Amino acid sequence: MPTTTPPAPRAGDDDGMARRRFLSAGAAVAGAGGLSLAPSGGAAAETAPRGPNIVWLVSEDNNPFIGAYGDPVARTPTLDALASEGVRYENVFSVAPVCAPSRFALLTGVYPQECGPGQHHRADARTPGWLRGFPAYLRAAGYYCTNNAKTDYNGPFDPAAVWDASGKQAHWSRRPAGAPFFAVFNHESTHESVMFADGTPTTPPESVRLPAYHPDTPTLRRDRAHYHDQMTTMDAQIAARLGELEAAGLADDTIVFYYSDNGGVLPRSKRYCYDSGLHTPLIVRFGRNVAHLAPDGPGSVVRHPVSAIDLPPTVLRLAGLDVPAHMRGVPFAGRRGRPRRYAFSQRGRMDETYDMQRTVRDRRYRYIRNYLPHLVYGQHVVYGWRQAGYREWQDLYARGELNGTQSRFWRQKPAEELYDLAKDPDEVHNLIDDPALRTVRGRLRRALDAHLLDTHDNGFIPEGSPLEGYDASRAPGAYPLPEVLAVAGTAIRRAPENLPRLVAAMRHDNEVVRYWGALGAVMLDAGAEPAADTLGRLLAHDPSVHVRIAAAEALARTGRTEQSVPWLAGTLAGHGHHRVRLQAVAALRNIGDAARPELPRIEKAAVDDTDGQVRSKAAHTAAVLRGEQPDIR
Known part of the structure; x- marks a missing residue:
């Protein structure tokens, strides 16, 4: 399939101006090839004016558990001081409540759902040939770009092609003499994994506030207190990085960003589309010699929404570069765009578990x-x-x-x-x-609908379909998203009177429309019984395995298990695509006791399947069917 060209600037974007231009005339796409970018140290570096140094100090999986954000328990003196010296952004949100799709957006300036299956956690986004990690533009302008050390970009990006150096030794200090630098340092001290071990926190558990959705138990109090300890550890790590700049005499020429890749990490935060999973800190300090690039003075607070997808274009603007046409973000420092009104986020599959x-x-x-x-x-x-x-x-x-x-x-x-x-x-x-x-409801509904269409959201395409991806989903007639949205919007109402509309969708010539028609029947449970004959024909004859999985689950939920459950188990045992097998075992998990006759094949998949996520889902499904874990569904 031919590679599509980057989008032209669109009227009505958040910036409201033709801000989405290519880096220069030399950055235009030639046919299906890539961007014409000079390598670091080439002609672009010789002629471009020297921009400010830019440093990203990134923590993982945390909301603003920071004193400067009003947290009374926080012990974060470094970040509090950074906020007093810089600009604190109050309403900042990641594009997904988990790292990999969030980092896709941070690297590219494009939403992960534009390049399915990039919206899922642990996936490989199908990107157009012209899409690059944004450090390529900085390198072409003479910047030395380093990443220390996490990548996890959820797409086909070779760190060696994105960065001058990437790894635990990558550091701005190794740059060529006189070169400006863009340096990323990732800190894992607040990552979810720190919560897996028991221990006695330094923060008093009785001092923390539990959200209303949590039961007040010693375990949850201990864990929240422990997380505050980890925030203090991270704060000290940030201090060390800032100290390096001071010691080298570079602080006055450097813009420092501190932010988190997503919210979290306590239960019902990371992975979930609430502020607890999406709200992140962002503090930006502008050195004395680059203070003119700040939106306001030291200690100021910006309260309009900011999205993580705004970070790449902001860095480009601060470096004095134009923003490529395909980038979705709004620069919030330097030569700024009009402040955004809305921040959009999404959830797809998280490891072995589907949701949307x-x-x-x-x-x-x-x-x-x-x-x-x-x-x-x-x-x-x-x-x-x-x-x-x-x-x-x-x-x-x-x-x-x-x-x-x-x-x-x-x-x-x-x-x-x-x-x-x-x-x-x-x-x-x-x-x-x-x-x-x-x-308010109507305004936000319309804003979300427009965003789904504008980004050509691939999330409605079942994972593993050949229709996924930036190019494939935009082929004429391949993915009629307005029709898909209409069917999906009907399906989620779960109203039995809408069944005839779902049946009509099941007869559509597009497989994604048929898929959502069948999913609507799944959502109706036994209420889909009048559509059993149509569902049976889909299971027997539909050319899309994804449609057949949805039809099989719908039939099983109506009590028609004779063909549907063995077919799902056979698909789990024998299909060649690991995501199809994952969807088959997810359907078996969702139908509960009706899957019990196929427990031996589910148990076999839990041991023998070549994909770790399929094994995980099969193992949990088997445990539930054996009564070893609660059947929560």
């Missing part, structure tokens, strides 16, 4: 659309469940010891959610039906 959410946040409200509402929020994720807090919370629910607010995480989702963060920072009061917020 899309969300938009303005300065006060968050709107969430759940495209798989029949699945509970708290689906088991093997890696996350290594936290004792998840296991304890689930056990308390299984024993009936939680109140309604604490129980909600273990139940199915509504189609839509709306929260007023000014009054409800824990996001536990869904106001979607509040008549007083009718205007």
